[in-house]
Amino acid sequence: MLSDNPDSAQSLWGINNDSLEYNPNSNRTRFGIFMTGLVSLFTAIAIIPLFVVLSYLIINGIEHISFNSFFELPPQALTQDPGGFGNALIGTLIMVGIGLALSVPIGIMAGIYLSEFSHPNIAYWLRFATNVLSGVPSIIVGTFAYGVLVVTFKSYSAWAGGFALAILMLPIIVRTTDEALQLISQDIRQASVGVGANDYQTVLQIVIPSAVPAIVTGVTLAVARAAGETAPLIYTAGFNQFWPDLKLQALSSQPIASLSVLIYQFGISPYENQQQLAWAASFILMILVMLSNIVARIATTKRNF
Amino acid sequence: MSFTNNSASRTIQSRSAKERTLNTGFIVFSQIFAWSVAGTLIWLACLVGWQAIPAISKFGLGFVFTSSWNPPQESFGVWPEVYGTLASSFIALALSVPIGLGVAIFLSEDYLPTPVQRVLVFLVELLAAIPSVVFGLWGIFVLIPFLKELTPLKSPALLPAALVLGVMILPTITAISRDAMINVPQDLRQAAYGLGATRWETIIQILIPAASSGIIGGVMLALGRALGETMAVTMLIGNANQVSLSLFAPANSIAARLANQFAEASGLQVSALMYAALILFGLTLAINIIAQLLVTRLQKI
Incomplete structure (x- = not known):
């Protein structure tokens, strides 16, 4: 076709024989160079906030943190007392612990069902629901936990906060377990059935042990997310100036402090000693979150991030 | 035997x-x-x-279009919050869609050696790990004072909230668009190069259209996240019950309204806040469902 009418081909494509060679001055080359420059600039812009936020955290965090920060109560306003975030650290650990205790068994069992026993159509809709649940804003999850537990107990409590965190962790654990089990090759399941194991023996003794590293990664990422969450805790766990009462009954009847709510309340506080503690607490929270992220990603080589 | x-x-x-x-x-x-x-x-x-x-x-549907929030008189409406939520989210999208897509292209099309690429992808993912309350703290003490010197900004306002929101949704857009670009079959690239297209002609005319369902899905997921994002917005948006077209004026968002008032609310106010939560939930649910359908379509290609 082109050879029939070379003139029209030329006018159509705007090319001549020379254009088969690389021409550094042609518009398309210049456009390419410009766009490459633009996207590398964009990449730099995307990375900058990470370093800016981290460096401010490190500078302000180290300046205001001390050994005592870990063991003291938050400072009162209008004092020179630097105080500490001891109670908030314990509160975060308790609530993340409650969240784990609720979400890990349910999440792993649900992941097992999705990957091992379910009909593909049912699995499709359950996975869909899991993904939608993970997209529910965390403040709405807090509202839900308020309606379920705070209304029932008539008080902010560690249980309500832990319940909210569990709902946030659940989809992450279901999804990573499901994906991890699907990566296990079909051969070992067949081998297990071949030597006489039944379904639960195959799953519990053969499939799950091979998938443990990936499941641990999922759980670690879920912990990292839950530890940093603030919105679902503001009106489920509330805040407390004092040490948490660890008696079982107190966990459902008293507000409990957490690192993230402490950062929020003291960050918007007008008093300097409280603001400084917010920086120190952010620094520790950030170390917790970053460490678990990095560990989770290094631990599994199978996943490509 | x-x-x-x-x-x-x-x-x-x-x-x-x-x-x-x-x-x-x-x-x-x-x-x-x-x-x-x-x-x-x-x-x-x-x-x-x-x-x-x-x-x-x-209140019926008028709740969405009423601007008053007056607990003693039991008159409630969330129009300023709806406006602030949508405005901050769309400004954030306008900033981070081009940047996120650019990063996705740069980190998927073999511009860089694989190890460097992997480190950069990891750094962008790490951005997603920073808790929202930490972004809020940073915004209060670093970003707002910085913007006050450069712009007419006088107090917490729509602009710093939208900027931080843009940073927070960037990793979502980048990760999903990058997956979509990588999943485009190699054949399409080779065919385009074979016909004489340059790398950028291939990217713009072949790869982006082929990956579009994944890219749009990623943008929708990011929008869902931006609409529901609470802490950073609450700390930076100024929490003023007003509708102002200025970027430098304090505003409010549905999530910020919930975070600020739920703890002290009682009676009908709790119900009004639940209604606001329901609106936010419905909005994010619809966006998430569409996004999930688009992203699952991507996985089937």
Whole structure:
């Protein structure tokens, strides 16, 4: 076709024989160079906030943190007392612990069902629901936990906060377990059935042990997310100036402090000693979150991030 | 072959009743837990909807378009919050869609050696790990003072909230668009190069259209996240019950309204807040469902 009418081909494509060679001055080359420059600039812009936020955290965090920060109560306003975030650290650990205790068994069992026993159509809709649940804003999850537990107990409590965190962790654990089990090759399941194991023996003794590293990664990422969450805790766990009462009954009847709510309340506080503690607490929270992220990603080589 | 003879002489026993019950029990148990995840979603929707009924019956749809928030007089409306939520989210999208897509292209099209690429992808993912409250703290003490010197900004306002929101949704857009670009079959690239297209002609005319469902899905997921993002916005947006077209004026968002007032609310105000939560939930749910459908379509290619 082109050879029939070379003139029209030329006018159509705007090319001549020379254009088969690389021409550094042609518009398309210049456009390419410009766009490459633009996207590398964009990449730099995307990375900058990470370093800016981290460096401010490190500078302000180290300046205001001390050994005592870990063991003291938050400072009162209008004092020179630097105080500490001891109670908030314990509160975060308790609530993340409650969240784990609720979400890990349910999440792993649900992941097992999705990957091992379910009909593909049912699995499709359950996975869909899991993904939608993970997209529910965390403040709405807090509202839900308020309606379920705070209304029932008539008080902010560690249980309500832990319940909210569990709902946030659940989809992450279901999804990573499901994906991890699907990566296990079909051969070992067949081998297990071949030597006489039944379904639960195959799953519990053969499939799950091979998938443990990936499941641990999922759980670690879920912990990292839950530890940093603030919105679902503001009106489920509330805040407390004092040490948490660890008696079982107190966990459902008293507000409990957490690192993230402490950062929020003291960050918007007008008093300097409280603001400084917010920086120190952010620094520790950030170390917790970053460490678990990095560990989770290094631990599994199978996943490509 | 005495071994075979020995085992053949044994009778094969069927599984004991106990073992069979245990097996069925395990499967049923796992099934119940899997359904409980979906059940939680439905429970959540029902509970928030149920608690909102008093406010829904009192204010109807006018709630969305009314600007007053007056607990003593029991008159509630969320128009400023709806406006602030949408405005901050769309400004954030306008900033981070081009940047996120650019990063996705740069980190998927072999511009860089694989190890460097992997490190950069990791750094962008790490951005997603920073808790929202830490972004808020940073915004209050670093970004707002910085913007006050450069712009007419005088107080917390729409602009710093939208900027931080843009940073927070960037990793979502980048990760999903990058997946979509990588999943475009190599054949399409080679065919385009074979026809004489340059790298950028290939990217713009072939790869982006081919990856579009994934890219749009990623943008929708990011939008869903931006609409529901609470802490950073609450700390930076100024929480003023007003609609102003200025970027430098304080505004409010639905999530910020919930975070600020839920703790002290009582009576009809709780119901009004639940109604606001229901609106936010409905909005993010619709966007998430569309996004999920688009992203699953991507995985099937």
